[in-house]
Amino acid sequence: MSGSPPLDPDRRGAPAAPFGRGGARLYEAIGYLAGAVLAAMTVAVFVQVVLRYIGHAGVDGLDEAPRYLFVWLVMLGAAAAMYRGEHTALEYFRDRWSPRAQALIRVVTEGAGIALFLTLIWTSLVLVPNAQLQTSAGLGLPLGYVFAAVPVGAVLIILPMAWNLARAIRALWPRRS
Amino acid sequence: MAETLLIVFVIFILLGTPIGIALGIGTLAAALVFPVLNPIIIPTRFVGLLSDSFLILAAPLFILAGNVAARGGVARAIIDLATVLVGRFRGGLAYVNILDSMIFGGISGSAVADVSALGTFLIPQMVRKGYDKDFATAITVSTAVMAPIVPPSIVAVVYAWMADESVAAIFAGGYLPGLLIGIGMAVPTFVIARRRNYPREPAPTLPVLLVALRNALPAIMIPVIIMGGILLGWFTPTEAAAVAVVYALLVPPLFYKEFRWREMPGILADSARLSGVIGLIIGLVGAFGWVLTYSKFPFRVAEFIGTFAPTWWLFLIFVIVLYVGLGTFLTPSEIILVTVPVLLPGAVAIGIHPIHFGMVCVIASALGHVTPPVGLCLFVGMAISGLPMDKLLRPLLPFIGAIIVVLLLVAFVPETVLLVPRLLGFVK
Numbered sequence: 001m002s003g004s005p006p007l008d009p010d011r012r013g014a015p016a017a018p019f020g021r022g023g024a025r026l027y028e029a030i031g032y033l034a035g036a037v038l039a040a041m042t043v044a045v046f047v048q049v050v051l052r053y054i055g056h057a058g059v060d061g062l063d064e065a066p067r068y069l070f071v072w073l074v075m076l077g078a079a080a081a082m083y084r085g086e087h088t089a090l091e092y093f094r095d096r097w098s099p100r101a102q103a104l105i106r107v108v109t110e111g112a113g114i115a116l117f118l119t120l121i122w123t124s125l126v127l128v129p130n131a132q133l134q135t136s137a138g139l140g141l142p143l144g145y146v147f148a149a150v151p152v153g154a155v156l157i158i159l160p161m162a163w164n165l166a167r168a169i170r171a172l173w174p175r176r177s
Numbered sequence: 178m179a180e181t182l183l184i185v186f187v188i189f190i191l192l193g194t195p196i197g198i199a200l201g202i203g204t205l206a207a208a209l210v211f212p213v214l215n216p217i218i219i220p221t222r223f224v225g226l227l228s229d230s231f232l233i234l235a236a237p238l239f240i241l242a243g244n245v246a247a248r249g250g251v252a253r254a255i256i257d258l259a260t261v262l263v264g265r266f267r268g269g270l271a272y273v274n275i276l277d278s279m280i281f282g283g284i285s286g287s288a289v290a291d292v293s294a295l296g297t298f299l300i301p302q303m304v305r306k307g308y309d310k311d312f313a314t315a316i317t318v319s320t321a322v323m324a325p326i327v328p329p330s331i332v333a334v335v336y337a338w339m340a341d342e343s344v345a346a347i348f349a350g351g352y353l354p355g356l357l358i359g360i361g362m363a364v365p366t367f368v369i370a371r372r373r374n375y376p377r378e379p380a381p382t383l384p385v386l387l388v389a390l391r392n393a394l395p396a397i398m399i400p401v402i403i404m405g406g407i408l409l410g411w412f413t414p415t416e417a418a419a420v421a422v423v424y425a426l427l428v429p430p431l432f433y434k435e436f437r438w439r440e441m442p443g444i445l446a447d448s449a450r451l452s453g454v455i456g457l458i459i460g461l462v463g464a465f466g467w468v469l470t471y472s473k474f475p476f477r478v479a480e481f482i483g484t485f486a487p488t489w490w491l492f493l494i495f496v497i498v499l500y501v502g503l504g505t506f507l508t509p510s511e512i513i514l515v516t517v518p519v520l521l522p523g524a525v526a527i528g529i530h531p532i533h534f535g536m537v538c539v540i541a542s543a544l545g546h547v548t549p550p551v552g553l554c555l556f557v558g559m560a561i562s563g564l565p566m567d568k569l570l571r572p573l574l575p576f577i578g579a580i581i582v583v584l585l586l587v588a589f590v591p592e593t594v595l596l597v598p599r600l601l602g603f604v605k
Contacts, residue, residue, distance in 0.1 A: 031449060031450055032446050034446065034449035034450065034453060035442060035445025035448065036445065037449065038237055038448055038449045038452065039445055041237070041238070042238060042422050045238065045416055046419040046420065046422075049419065049420060067229070067230070070228060070233075070234055070237065071224055071227045071228050071460075073237060073449060073453065073456065074453050074457055074459075076449070077450045077451070078197075078453035078457040079453070080446070080450050081450040081453045081454050084450070086450055086451075087195030087196075087197070087454050087457070088195060088196060088508055088511065089195045089196070090190055092550045093191050093192075093193070094193035105192050105193065108192065109189060109192050112202045113201075115202075116201040116219075119205055119216050120223075124220055126217065127221065146228060147220070147224050150223060150224060
């Protein structure tokens, strides 16, 4: 599918499987969960079409459900893709550098990426409780449940990035034998 | 503000950060320098962009529809049909390769799905019949660019959503360019097939032709339902995508018996991860768009275009060069998401029709699918054939050349895009 191949253990100081077998299982489960969300979206949209064609005015909020589920799909799917290294990136120039410089670049890029997702979590601490006070027009759903996808997904995205960061830092100071 | 964001964005892209995250880091950097940009805008716009529009849901649903169709025996039925239609000419399987990509592009909307679904059958089959492996791989990889051009197309949905244009119009605008690219690819195929004396497939008898047609009907109905439904106004594009998923799950498996339900969780998870990759960028484009609007950057770009490239065709040449360059390391959806908000106001200001502009953007960025260093289709083709990249570069050249010629034709003759949507009444 899209993106760079899974991280290679021999290159760029990044392991193939962050957090070992448990991590692999967890992120596979997250991928399946995201798949279930996508299935639910498909069913919601399809049911809407069917209802319209059998003359039903439509169920309240059925158009809202797939839109809100999409936010969860993106955050969970992006986390599962992050674990597998599937987010498209330009590795061509980074790979030209020496192993140590590559490790340094990784420290900078993973560090900045983690800062971004920490910001998303930090701002969500204000945003989610506020959104919880509002309800959606159709379903009457407190919007906090939608906004909560951002911090939850951000934590799941940060974990593999933090693992990569730790590996890169270790690669910066190779142990003397 | 926009400059700070873009400079940091480009630096992080060059350092190997995924594009969506680089965009977010750029926004964060701009927020550090300019306090007026509160970082809370990032998650607010993120959720807003993803949940406000019913239309953008078409992207994950078309990804799913393509992945389901790719594993359900649809690919084989289409290859069989194309074989009886064009296999009898010299180098017949190469024409089959072109035609089935056009038809399959009408189902999947994703070039990568096209290469993996069709390439796994066609490349070994061509090699067995005496075609050179590098030629077979190169033509399979390059014909896949038709998938995002022939409707339905995930990239076109993303463009229509960004540009606030009708999806039906841009979908309809893809038919003629898709056909032209198919014809363009047939030219080098004709020359190479004669020079290397590639084989022909036996000419079909009428009963064989009818059987192939009947077998392909459940597959061919997928594009008919999607596009018929959208063009006739029965479904919105998002609904059409959901209907296509349900149809591809229920009908073709009855006929082809290749689909296994236990594969379904894997197909859903694959589609969900790809949706996550694209969706993360869509969401993070939100705050980027806010910065662009706030700093009036697109208007400055439009002014710059007015002096630097005062005529529409000069501007399109600039866009094509930019997109083909970006396309060598970004996917078409990513390029469109990042550049359309910056460039579209300028394009419209010098009189380029947004549908025409969109199709030029789609073709130019799709070209990047086949060019190194990170052409995604190229990687899939390499994986299927086992050939290294350097072995494929020369055989790819004539096909890349054909795409470029058609791209220039489409850029300079707007009617190649606008004729069909105009006839259908989507464009005045």
